[in-house]
Amino acid sequence: MKWLLKFVNYSNGNSMKKLITLLTALTLSSAAMADVQVSDSYARAVPPGQPNSAAFLTLKNTSDEQVALQSASSSAADVVELHTHSHVDGVMQMHKVPRITLNGNETVVLEPGGLHMMLIGLNQSLITGEQIDLTLNFSDGSTQTLNVEIKDVMAAMGKKHHH
Numbered sequence: 001m002k003w004l005l006k007f008v009n010y011s012n013g014n015s016m017k018k019l020i021t022l023l024t025a026l027t028l029s030s031a032a033m034a035d036v037q038v039s040d041s042y043a044r045a046v047p048p049g050q051p052n053s054a055a056f057l058t059l060k061n062t063s064d065e066q067v068a069l070q071s072a073s074s075s076a077a078d079v080v081e082l083h084t085h086s087h088v089d090g091v092m093q094m095h096k097v098p099r100i101t102l103n104g105n106e107t108v109v110l111e112p113g114g115l116h117m118m119l120i121g122l123n124q125s126l127i128t129g130e131q132i133d134l135t136l137n138f139s140d141g142s143t144q145t146l147n148v149e150i151k152d153v154m155a156a157m158g159k160k161h162h163h
């Protein structure tokens, strides 16, 4: 415990909070640190030769602390980008976002027409019923690797037009 006392001495302000955080980190295994429950993950089936597809899922932050999905990757695609849709001059367009932030206890749904993960540069066909791997990297340093089922998904348009 000697080094812990040193740690408190060296840090200015917020020492107790830092110490508690440190003790919490020491108590929990790294696997248990993930605060985000991932559910309902699926990827859009695309015909052979299509360069891109998208993946969707539900992120539930079970902690009181803000956490963000910062990046993702899959062996099925060269790059996975975080995207959202927005209306620009009356046209629905998608664009990259740097992260998807979850406030304490917030649930965010990635779905067609909204936030999604873009699978860019597919190196395999995405066939309905098969699975791809998808690794999520969070701002707390945790990662989760999922097996994502490939499904037939309607095109992005036609849903969520409440404007």
Ligand SMILES: [Cu+2]
Binding pocket: 054, 083, 084, 094, 095, 116, 117, 118
């Ligand atoms: Cu996209």
